[in-house]
Amino acid sequence: MASQAFFFGLFVYLFTISHYTGQDYIEKTVERFFHFDPLLALATIIASRMVFASLLLAAAVVILTVVLGRVVCGWVCPLGSVHQFFAFVFKKTKLLKPKREDKSSLAWKYYILIFVLASAVFTLDVAGWMDPLSFLYRSFAVGVFPGLTHVFSGIIGSLYSLGLSSAGQVFSQFVGNLTLNATFQQGFFIGLVFIGAVLLNVKKERFWCRYLCPAGALLGVFSRWNIFKLRIDADKCIKCGLCTQHCQTQADPYPNEKWKSAECVYCETCAAICPTAAISFPVKAAPEKIGSIDLSRRRVVLTTLLGIAAVPLFRIAPSAKRAHQKLIRPPGSLPEEKFLRKCVKCGECMKACPTNGLQPALAEAGPEGIWTPMLVPRIGYCEYYCSLCSQVCPTGAIKELTIEEKTRVRIGTAWVNKNRCIPYVLGKPCIVCEEHCPASPKAIKFVMVDTKLPDGTIARQKAPVVDLNLCIGCGICENKCPVMDEPAIYVTSVGEQRSEKNQLLLPVIGEGIPPEESGR
Amino acid sequence: MDRRTFIKNAALGSLAFSLHPSLAGQPPAGRQPNLAYITGESPAAITKEAVAALGGMKRFVGRGDVVIVKPNIGWDRTPEMAANTNPDVVRALVEMSLEAGAKEVKVMDNTTNQAKRCYIRSGIQEAARAGGAKVLFTDDFRLKKTTLNGEWIKEWEIFSDFLEADKIINVPIAKVHSLTRLSMSMKNWLGALGGPRNQLHQKLDQAMVDLAAFFKPALTVLDAYRILVRNGPQGGRLSDTKVLKTVVAGTDQVAVDAVGASFFDAKPEELLYLKIAQQKGLGTYEWEKLAVEKRTI
Numbered sequence: 169m170a171s172q173a174f175f176f177g178l179f180v181y182l183f184t185i186s187h188y189t190g191q192d193y194i195e196k197t198v199e200r201f202f203h204f205d206p207l208l209a210l211a212t213i214i215a216s217r218m219v220f221a222s223l224l225l226a227a228a229v230v231i232l233t234v235v236l237g238r239v240v241c242g243w244v245c246p247l248g249s250v251h252q253f254f255a256f257v258f259k260k261t262k263l264l265k266p267k268r269e270d271k272s273s274l275a276w277k278y279y280i281l282i283f284v285l286a287s288a289v290f291t292l293d294v295a296g297w298m299d300p301l302s303f304l305y306r307s308f309a310v311g312v313f314p315g316l317t318h319v320f321s322g323i324i325g326s327l328y329s330l331g332l333s334s335a336g337q338v339f340s341q342f343v344g345n346l347t348l349n350a351t352f353q354q355g356f357f358i359g360l361v362f363i364g365a366v367l368l369n370v371k372k373e374r375f376w377c378r379y380l381c382p383a384g385a386l387l388g389v390f391s392r393w394n395i396f397k398l399r400i401d402a403d404k405c406i407k408c409g410l411c412t413q414h415c416q417t418q419a420d421p422y423p424n425e426k427w428k429s430a431e432c433v434y435c436e437t438c439a440a441i442c443p444t445a446a447i448s449f450p451v452k453a454a455p456e457k458i459g460s461i462d463l464s465r466r467r468v469v470l471t472t473l474l475g476i477a478a479v480p481l482f483r484i485a486p487s488a489k490r491a492h493q494k495l496i497r498p499p500g501s502l503p504e505e506k507f508l509r510k511c512v513k514c515g516e517c518m519k520a521c522p523t524n525g526l527q528p529a530l531a532e533a534g535p536e537g538i539w540t541p542m543l544v545p546r547i548g549y550c551e552y553y554c555s556l557c558s559q560v561c562p563t564g565a566i567k568e569l570t571i572e573e574k575t576r577v578r579i580g581t582a583w584v585n586k587n588r589c590i591p592y593v594l595g596k597p598c599i600v601c602e603e604h605c606p607a608s609p610k611a612i613k614f615v616m617v618d619t620k621l622p623d624g625t626i627a628r629q630k631a632p633v634v635d636l637n638l639c640i641g642c643g644i645c646e647n648k649c650p651v652m653d654e655p656a657i658y659v660t661s662v663g664e665q666r667s668e669k670n671q672l673l674l675p676v677i678g679e680g681i682p683p684e685e686s687g688r
Numbered sequence: 689m690d691r692r693t694f695i696k697n698a699a700l701g702s703l704a705f706s707l708h709p710s711l712a713g714q715p716p717a718g719r720q721p722n723l724a725y726i727t728g729e730s731p732a733a734i735t736k737e738a739v740a741a742l743g744g745m746k747r748f749v750g751r752g753d754v755v756i757v758k759p760n761i762g763w764d765r766t767p768e769m770a771a772n773t774n775p776d777v778v779r780a781l782v783e784m785s786l787e788a789g790a791k792e793v794k795v796m797d798n799t800t801n802q803a804k805r806c807y808i809r810s811g812i813q814e815a816a817r818a819g820g821a822k823v824l825f826t827d828d829f830r831l832k833k834t835t836l837n838g839e840w841i842k843e844w845e846i847f848s849d850f851l852e853a854d855k856i857i858n859v860p861i862a863k864v865h866s867l868t869r870l871s872m873s874m875k876n877w878l879g880a881l882g883g884p885r886n887q888l889h890q891k892l893d894q895a896m897v898d899l900a901a902f903f904k905p906a907l908t909v910l911d912a913y914r915i916l917v918r919n920g921p922q923g924g925r926l927s928d929t930k931v932l933k934t935v936v937a938g939t940d941q942v943a944v945d946a947v948g949a950s951f952f953d954a955k956p957e958e959l960l961y962l963k964i965a966q967q968k969g970l971g972t973y974e975w976e977k978l979a980v981e982k983r984t985i
Contacts, residue, residue, distance in 0.1 A: 190808050328829045337827060344825040347804055522802045551802055552924075553764055553809070590890065599867050600886045604800065608924025614866070630866070648800075650886040 169435075172242075172249040179246040183308055186520045186560050187347050192571050194559050197222075199516050201246075201301055202562035204229050206390075207284070207383040208302070208512050211295035212563050215288040216509035220564040230390055237394035238387045241377060241417075242433030247300035248377055248384075252416060252435070254366050255373040263370050268413045274378055274431060275463050279471040281385040286475025292482055292536065296512035298382050303365070306539065309515035310352045310528060311359025317343070317350035349524035351547050358528065358539070374416045377433070388430035388461065397452040398432065400424040404446035411438035411447060421447065430461050485534030491670040493660035495532040496543040496641060499550060499577040500558035500566045503666050504533070510565035513539040517557035517566060523548030525643065526557060541566075543579065545643025545659050550579065552606035552642060580641025581663035581672065582611070582634045588656035595619035595627025601645035601657045602632055611638035612645065632657065636673055639663070720747070721981040723938040725947060728985035731913045731935070735780035738909065738937035741981035744788070748906040751789035753854040756796065757781050757821065759812055759911075760860050760876055763922040764801035767811045770914040770929040771922040773861045775815035777911045777935060781857055782819035793821040794849060797879040824849070831882040838898025839968075840891050845882040855906040858941065862912045862948045864920035867892050868961055871921045872948045873908045873941045874900040893961035900941055901970055908944045910936040912951055942971025943978060 179201060186198040202208055209226035213219050229240055241248050258264035284295050296302045320343045327336035352358070368375035377384050398421055400411075411421040419431035421438045439447040487495070491504070498517055501507050518526045518541055525548025528539040541557070543550055555574040558566045569577065582601075590598040602612040617631040634657070641659045649655035662672050724741040728734040739745050749755055759773035767775055778795065785793045795816040799806040803825050807813040813823045831845040850856060860876035867889060868875060877899035878885055888895040912935060918928040932951060938944040942965045946956035956962045956973035966973050 188802070188805055190804075324829055333830075336829060337824070340827045340829060341824055344827075345804065347802070522805060551764060551805065554805070596890045597867060597892065598889050600889050602866055603889075603921060606922065606924060608919040608928055610919055648886055650884065650889070652884070 169243070171244070172246075172252070175244045176246045176249045179304070180308075183305065183313075183519065184346070186516060188520075188522045188554070188556060192553070192555075194520075194556065198520075199514075199560050199562035202305075202512070202514060202516075205299060205301050205383065206230050206233075207281075207299050207386050208295055208563065210386070211284055211288045211293050212510055212512060214285070215291050215293035216506060217291075218506075218510070218564075220510070223563065229387075233387045233390040234393060235395055236434075237391040237396055237429060238384065238431075238433045241381075241384050241387060242435045245300055245383075247304040247381075248374070248433070250304065250366065251369055251374045251376050255369040255416070258370050259373070264373060266373055266413050268409055270372070270418050272372075272379070272418070273462065274418060274428070275461065275467070276379045277381050277385040278388070278461060278463055279467060280380065281382040281389075282468060282471040283475040283478070284382050286472045287478050290476055290479040291509055292479045293509050293512070294478075294536075295382070296514060297539070298380065299512060300376075300381055300383050302512050302514040303362075305519075306513060306515035306528075307358060307362035309349075309519040310355050311362050313348055313519075314350045314352055314355050315359060317348040320348075321350075347522060349519065349521065349548075351524050352518070352527060353544065353547075354528050354530060354539070372418075373414075377416070378418050378431075384433075391430050391432075392460070394429060395451050396434070396449045397429065398424070398427045398438070399448050399450055399452070401446040401448070404444040406444055406446075408443065410441050410443065414438065414441050428461065482534065482536045485536070487532065487534035487537065491661050491664075491667060492532040493662065494542065494544075495529065495537075496545075496580045496643070496659060496661050497664065497666065498526060498541055498543065498557040498566050499574050499579050500555065500561075500569045501579075501666055502565060502567060503668070507565050508533065508536050508540065510563045511537075511540045512563055512565075514562060515539075515541075516560040516562060517541045520556040520560045521548060522551050522554055522556065523647075525549055543643060543659075545646035546655065549644040549647040550642040552644075576640075578640045578663055578665040580643070580659045580661045581636060582639050582641065582643075582645050582657055582659050584632055584634060585654075585656045585658065586631075588651050588654065589631065590650070590656065591629040591631035592617055592619065595621055595629055597629050598650065599630060599632065600648050600650055604644045604648045606642060606644060607638050607640060609635075609638060611635045611640070636663065719979075721979040722940060723936070723943055723947070723975060723978050724981040724983075725934065725936050726981075726983050726985065727932070727934045729933060731774045731776035731911075731933075732780040733985060734913070734933070734935045735777045735909065735937075736784060737983060737985050738935045739781075739784055739907070741983065742907075742937055742939070745784040746788045748857070749785050749788040749790050749855055752791045753785075753789070754852070755785045755790045755793045755855045755857060756850060756853040757785065757793055757816070757857045757859060758850075758876065758879065759795065759797060760879065761797040761806050761810050761812050762800040762879060764805040764809055765922055765924075766809055768914065768926060768929070769923050770861060770863065770916040772806070772810035772812060773859050774911045774913045775811035777909065777913065778812050778859060779815040779819035781859055781909060782816050782821040785855075785857070786820050790855075793819075794853070795821045795823045796826055796847070796849060798826040798847065798881060798885075799879075826882070828882060834902075836898055836902045838894075838901065840894040841888075841898040846880055847882060850880045850903065856903060857907045857909065858903070858905040859909045859911060861915070862910055862951055863916035863923075864918065864952065866920070868896065869959055870945070870949060870952060870954060872910055872945045873905075874945055874961055874965065877903055893964060896961045897964045897968060897970065900965060901968065905941060906939075908938055908941040910944050910948050912936060912948065915951055917952065940971035940978075942966060942973050943975040946973035946975045949973075 203222040203225040206226040209223040724738040726734040763771040765771035865871040
């Protein structure tokens with residue numbers, strides 16, 4: 169319906185402007201959708217024990233739901249719209265045939281919700297994987313739009329091979345301005361999961377919303393006392409059962425007393441499809457006999473215990489003990505323990521990163537860190553004057569930085585592999601790493617090295633040495649090193665200033681760094 | 689003096705002027721200066737003056753020409769950092785080319801940092817567009833494997849825009865560089881290349897000469913309004929820059945770079961790539977021997 173189209177359009181619009189558009193600071197709060205998400209707000213605030221002010225906007229959605237019911241699911245949620253759209257397509261193509269009566273349990277999403285909240289109480293924040301907004305944004309950022317970018321490339325290539333080079337150029341410049349990131353490790357997998365979720369609509373209409381969505385479950389809990397109640401006019405009802413068959417969320421409108429208000433998303437498909445227009449949603453503040461969620465008490469307790477037991481299970485990982493050398497976090501990231509409690513794996517930072525450097529982690533941060541962002545310099549380095557990731561993070565897991573602040577944040581340290589570096593090994597000139605180092609004074613200095621060559625001669629060349637006091641770990645050296653398959657200079661996480669333990673140099677009292685040399 | 693002597697002197701004087709028009713400040717056709725060295729407050733004004741001193745843009749750009757003005761837009765730096773060409777210098781060249789009758793003026797460079805950031809934060813996209821140019825990102829689909837016949841580089845992928853243009857105006861900025869010591873007009877050609885340019889550093893001076901020999905620019909304009917004297921080629925602090933308020937323009941890119949070397953207290957013969965270029969006959973670095981138009985406005 170129109171409202172869904174509007175909010176989906178808004179979601180996509182904010183998605184497309186989450187990148188460098190010409191201003192150092194993005195004017196619009198592109199991450200605003202997330203601030204209204206009660207599931208993310210609750211899980212993040214509880215797990216981190218910190219209230220990120222913007223997340224308090226979610227209270228507005230809670231109040232709205234208490235009064236009106238799950239209208240956010242039916243009228244606003246962009247993932248709900250995606251599922252509804254595909255369910256519609258599958259129904260029209262007869263791939264989906266809604267059953268007349270469906271007795272499948274709708275309880276699963278409540279168990280998922282309980283798991284998320286119980287583990288959050290013990291500081292584990294797993295809300296981001298199943299939260300609908302995180303799920304959709306991440307799928308778009310890492311799967312759908314990268315795929316689309318490859319399609320665009322294909323179109324541009326075809327235009328050029330057909331000799332339509334001016335059309336090819338116009339389209340190519342347009343795509344270049346969108347600065348879409350097209351390369352993602354796990355992009356295949358995350359895209360596949362998204363397609364899988366969409367295909368679930370072949371089985372049941374709005375499968376996700378019915379059985380999986382923990383945010384919908386949370387809103388369902390709040391909606392029990394809402395003021396709009398479904399009413400079937402008994403005189404008009406011909407007991408055809410069409411309303412129940414086509415109810416998108418299996419809320420069982422017929423018979424009236426079995427209607428589950430906690431499941432109803434107010435799509436009003438039932439009212440539209442009723443041949444005698446017997447269904448309406450009058451205001452009825454007084455509580456009524458309505459169908460409730462069937463949650464077995466035993467299962468609630470079990471799920472809670474599972475949520476709690478999950479916490480130590482997740483933390484067996486070595487990443488809790490020693491930082492992984494490849495886990496280079498975005499500049500502005502909180503210390504790892506706090507970071508993991510706040511990151512909702514939404515992918516905003518990965519979308520905004522101008523060089524495509526931020527990638528979803530897999531094992532580097534342990535199971536808790538799956539799909540949290542890490543910098544992979546071989547794919548993209550951290551652009552010196554950019555702080556976009558810190559500006560778009562919806563929960564403050566990456567603390568917002570000014571450009572000036574960001575140039576002084578150390579996220580790691582570069583290392584020269586003397587066994588692969590051209591001047592050291594071949595005695596030929598290079599220095600591409602030093603050339604690209606953005607710091608002033610540069611964090612790469614030179615020594616003259618003598619290299620014995622097989623013909624008996626000795627070559628003397630300038631060779632790079634990293635100045636550990638100046639290197640901020642941006643990774644442009646690794647990114648531009650001509651030893652393509654395995655760069656001869658590479659960045660690891662040690663020295664990242666957000667970490668107390670992951671350090672290398674101990675400042676010696678009396679051994680100061682003169683201000684002009686430190687570049688600070 | 690008496691009237692007869694006056695008339696005789698006037699006649700002799702006019703004859704002398706007609707045989708040596710340079711005495712009146714007008715260069716004769718065929719004896720135009722090929723090197724201009726202009727200093728002044730406004731980057732746009734000194735650029736226009738430099739081209740005028742060489743005989744005006746009409747000497748270089750013909751009616752209906754497709755012109756590429758190739759600045760250095762390689763780095764994500766703002767203008768005062770002297771990492772990219774001064775945007776006002778670029779705009780002036782765009783405007784002059786259009787005034788001289790160019791059909792189209794394109795401005796592009798294969799950047800090092802992220803392209804959109806470089807184009808915008810350098811100020812060049814806005815300035816060039818204001819001047820009437822088509823500012824375009826380089827497009828990998830437009831790369832053409834090209835035979836260069838260099839001493840070292842035999843073939844390389846080059847953006848077809850540079851190959852198809854009628855005239856190229858090379859407009860670099862004067863900077864220091866750890867490998868070649870200085871980065872000026874001959875280094876700027878790396879921005880017309882695609883492919884793995886980071887391999888060229890294994891013999892960069894020779895690569896620069898091979899490229900300079902291949903691209904025959906109609907005009908070279910060295911932006912020395914603000915030069916980079918430390919931590920090149922992209923600097924990072926204002927203290928890395930030095931304001932000279934100068935532009936050097938010429939038809940011989942070797943001579944232009946030789947003038948540029950003087951801004952860094954370097955002797956041209958100390959720069960390997962200039963020596964190779966002179967040996968190859970690409971130009972001369974003994975620029976003091978050329979007719980130089982040196983002005984301050």
